Amino acid sequence: MPDTREIAIHEAWSAKAYDQAFSLLATHHASDFYRTAVRIVLDHSQAQDVVQEASIKIWKGLPAFEGKSKFSTWAYRIVVNEALAFLRKRKVRHLALEDLHIGQPDSPYFEADDVLKALYHSLSMLPEKQRIAFQLRYFDEKPYAEISKILGTSVGGLKANYHHAVERIKLEMKRLNPDYTFDSNE
Amino acid sequence: MNKMNSKDGIQIPSAAHQDLVKRMLTAQEQTQTNPLFQRTLYYWAASIAAALVTGFFALNHLAPANRQNIEITNDLAWDAYQAGVVDLSLEDASQLLDNESIDAFINDLNI
Numbered sequence: 622m623p624d625t626r627e628i629a630i631h632e633a634w635s636a637k638a639y640d641q642a643f644s645l646l647a648t649h650h651a652s653d654f655y656r657t658a659v660r661i662v663l664d665h666s667q668a669q670d671v672v673q674e675a676s677i678k679i680w681k682g683l684p685a686f687e688g689k690s691k692f693s694t695w696a697y698r699i700v701v702n703e704a705l706a707f708l709r710k711r712k713v714r715h716l717a718l719e720d721l722h723i724g725q726p727d728s729p730y731f732e733a734d735d736v737l738k739a740l741y742h743s744l745s746m747l748p749e750k751q752r753i754a755f756q757l758r759y760f761d762e763k764p765y766a767e768i769s770k771i772l773g774t775s776v777g778g779l780k781a782n783y784h785h786a787v788e789r790i791k792l793e794m795k796r797l798n799p800d801y802t803f804d805s806n807e
Numbered sequence: 808m809n810k811m812n813s814k815d816g817i818q819i820p821s822a823a824h825q826d827l828v829k830r831m832l833t834a835q836e837q838t839q840t841n842p843l844f845q846r847t848l849y850y851w852a853a854s855i856a857a858a859l860v861t862g863f864f865a866l867n868h869l870a871p872a873n874r875q876n877i878e879i880t881n882d883l884a885w886d887a888y889q890a891g892v893v894d895l896s897l898e899d900a901s902q903l904l905d906n907e908s909i910d911a912f913i914n915d916l917n918i
Contacts, residue, residue, distance in 0.1 A: 643835055651827035652819040660815060672827060676834040726816075730823060733816040741816075760815040 630692045639683045642692070646679065650693055653761070654700045660756050661704035662711075665728040668704070675703040690770045698771045701753060736801070743793035744786075750774070751786035758783050859884055861894025 626649045633642035654675065659668035678699050686695060724745030725731065725738060733741065744752050750772070757768045765783075769776045794801045819827075 640835075644832065647828045647831035647835075651831050652824045654831075655819065655827050656813070656815065656817050659817065669827070669830060673830050673834045676831040677838050680835040680838055728817065730817050730819050732818060737816050756815070760813065762814075 624691070627691050627693060634683065634686065634692070637684075639680075643680050643683060646692055646696055647676070650696060653693075654696070657697065657700055657756075657761070658704045659726045659728050659731075660760070661701070661753065662707050663724070663726050665726070665730075667707055667711075668726075668728065671700065671704045671707055675700040678703065691767070694767050694770050698773070701771055705749070705753075735798075739794050739797050739801070740790065742797070743790040746793055747786055747789060751782045751789070754779055754782040755786040755790070858894035859887070 626645070630642050630645045630649075633639075633645060651672065654672050655668055658671035658675075659665060662668055662671060675696070679696050682695075682699070686692065689695075725733060725741040744755065747755065753772065754768060754774075757763045757771060758765070763771075765776050765779055769779045772779065774782070791803055794803075
């Protein structure tokens with residue numbers, strides 16, 4: 622099925638109507654950019670800053686966009702990189718084991734049951750690449766090919782990262798609560 | 808527009824989505840500070856820079872035996888440019904001119 626949003630952005634961009642292309646990108650994806658950012662930086666106001674900074678880079682880069690991927694994929698990549706840059710500046714890599722709340726997004730838009738809290742906690746135990754690969758695949762349900770473009774990794778490497786992430790998450794969640802069960806395909 | 812029932816527990820209401828869109832558009836607008844003015848400025852700054860650099864090379868080349876250490880002030884460089892004997896690089900020009908000078912110069916050009 623054709624992605625009508627992507628087509629509309631592409632049409633505006635092709636006509637050099639960069640304002641319109643950017644406006645469409647923002648209208649369609651602002652929430653998804655925030656969602657991605659806050660899951661990485663885990664802080665509401667910092668996630669807003671990430672979206673803002675990424676917006677400037679997206680806008681400046683729009684005329685030079687090479688069309689090697691979808692606009693949204695390219696923009697996601699900028700948002701992820703910006704979020705990781707924020708995270709590195711904060712020098713927060715691993716979060717404490719003791720507190721289940723750590724590892725969850727600190728956002729007014731976040732609500733979770735115990736299972737989801739345990740999942741976020743388990744995610745916080747993962748290395749950066751595995752964590753983001755898992756988030757994009759499991760939470761956003763993005764195809765491997767798109768995630769590989771967002772993260773700049775091979776599809777093979779990405780699949781390996783994802784499956785390692787799933788195994789480690791299962792182990793950690795089982796440790797937290799032995800009653801947790803998992804679907805065979807998750 | 809946005810996922811209201813997400814697997815990640817992040818439920819973004821419509822008003823919050825609009826706020827995020829507005830933030831993105833504001834960030835974009837703030838980077839668009841009068842592109843025509845910027846292009847005009849770059850054009851003249853590049854010309855001035857090229858003139859200053861050419862002038863320095865010409866002075867050094869023409870009078871090697873009488874070379875002395877001369878302090879080139881901003882005003883001196885500007886006068887040299889206006890007299891048409893020097894060329895400037897973009898970086899040199901941008902350091903040479905303060906904001907008031909640039910404004911006055913462009914106003915005088917009546918662009």
